[in-house]
Amino acid sequence: MGNIKITGTGRCLGEKVVSNDDIATIVETSDEWISSRTGIKERCISVDKNTSDLAAEAATKAIKNSGIDVLDLDLIIVATTTPDSFTPSTACLVQAKLGAKNAVAFDISAACSGFIYALNCASKFLDGIKFKKALVVGSEVLSRILDWEDRSTCVLFGDGAGAAVLEYTEENGIMDIYIGSDGSKGKCLSTGEFGIDNPFSVKERCSESKLDMAGKDVFKFAVNIIPYSVNKVLEDNSISLDEIKYIVPHQANYRIVESASKRLKLPMERFYINLDKYGNTSAASIPIALDEMNEKGMLNKGDKIVLVGFGGGLTWGAILLQW
Numbered sequence: 656m657g658n659i660k661i662t663g664t665g666r667c668l669g670e671k672v673v674s675n676d677d678i679a680t681i682v683e684t685s686d687e688w689i690s691s692r693t694g695i696k697e698r699c700i701s702v703d704k705n706t707s708d709l710a711a712e713a714a715t716k717a718i719k720n721s722g723i724d725v726l727d728l729d730l731i732i733v734a735t736t737t738p739d740s741f742t743p744s745t746a747c748l749v750q751a752k753l754g755a756k757n758a759v760a761f762d763i764s765a766a767c768s769g770f771i772y773a774l775n776c777a778s779k780f781l782d783g784i785k786f787k788k789a790l791v792v793g794s795e796v797l798s799r800i801l802d803w804e805d806r807s808t809c810v811l812f813g814d815g816a817g818a819a820v821l822e823y824t825e826e827n828g829i830m831d832i833y834i835g836s837d838g839s840k841g842k843c844l845s846t847g848e849f850g851i852d853n854p855f856s857v858k859e860r861c862s863e864s865k866l867d868m869a870g871k872d873v874f875k876f877a878v879n880i881i882p883y884s885v886n887k888v889l890e891d892n893s894i895s896l897d898e899i900k901y902i903v904p905h906q907a908n909y910r911i912v913e914s915a916s917k918r919l920k921l922p923m924e925r926f927y928i929n930l931d932k933y934g935n936t937s938a939a940s941i942p943i944a945l946d947e948m949n950e951k952g953m954l955n956k957g958d959k960i961v962l963v964g965f966g967g968g969l970t971w972g973a974i975l976l977q978w
């Protein structure tokens with residue numbers, strides 16, 4: 656690796672800002688409980704827009720930011736747990752919305768690690784010959800799959816999309832990617848389960864389409880896997896934590912990041928956090944954070960950063976990159 660760079664970023668959030676107090680009118684909870692347990696103060700909920708709409712808006716901004724022509728896109732990958740439909744894929748819907756008619760388009764399902772997985776996949780495609788420019792989007796309308804009567808989950812999530820344009824260049828960019836999965840623990844966090852339902856099926860099975868989470872198990876998994884993934888990608892490249900300007904973690908819970916900060920012995924200021932405004936936007940959280948950092952001018956050419964994700968599957972991964 657080393658010849659693939661992020662050259663543009665963009666984001667789009669659900670249009671309605673919903674505070675913790677607003678949520679307290681729907682389920683028995685409070686701003687105090689949600690803030691102290693998670694760090695979340697508000698989230699953006701989509702009123703009308705579906706996953707492909709948010710993705711296309713974020714993508715349009717990323718394409719503008721990179722300065723490329725939409726017709727030059729060779730590849731579009733959308734990471735999502737909440738696709739508009741099984742088929743067409745959300746990536747194909749985005750392709751049509753953008754008019755990116757020269758791109759190959761498909762989705763990736765890796766829950767909150769989706770953006771890391773999708774960047775990995777795109778970076779393998781980009782060879783500078785047939786594939787030179789790619790669009791990678793993490794987009795979710797999680798409000799669609801939440802059980803709005805379950806206070807232990809509905810307070811945690813929000814809707815949004817983040818996008819990045821990747822180009823094959825002569826410069827150093829993505830230095831290394833580490834990803835992992837453990838399907839044996841998949842039940843910790845699940846949604847959209849469909850039973851067999853046809854005239855020949857023998858068992859009566861119910862379909863569970865709402866998000867279900869064993870919060871404590873996910874918490875334990877997250878606090879271990881973040882430091883492990885960050886250390887792995889650094890050690891594999893003989894880079895020390897001192898050389899890393901920022902860690903951009905998946906935005907699930909402030910206490911998870913705080914624990915990772917302690918375990919890595921890295922001050923919280925080196926972790927970018929925006930979950931107070933958006934909650935957990937799953938595959939969208941890392942690219943949304945990246946776009947905010949880019950917009951604020953926090954990333955200078957040559958800065959080394961690590962993106963780190965974890966989520967349903969279970970899945971996880973980290974990316975070491977030079978801006």
Ligand code: ACO
Nearest residue numbers: 684688692767806807810870871873874907908965966967
């Ligand atoms: N408001 C008020 N009380 C609540 C709420 C709420 N929103 N939710 C749960 N409670 C209650 C519970 O009913 C329980 O009450 P009880 O003791 O009378 O039974 C009490 O609060 C404690 O519940 P716990 O589940 O033990 O609360 P905990 O301190 O573990 O916090 C939380 C729950 C915030 C979900 C925590 O486990 C967590 O952050 N887990 C990580 C999960 C996560 O971040 N998931 C998303 C990331 S996964 C991903 O992104 C892929």
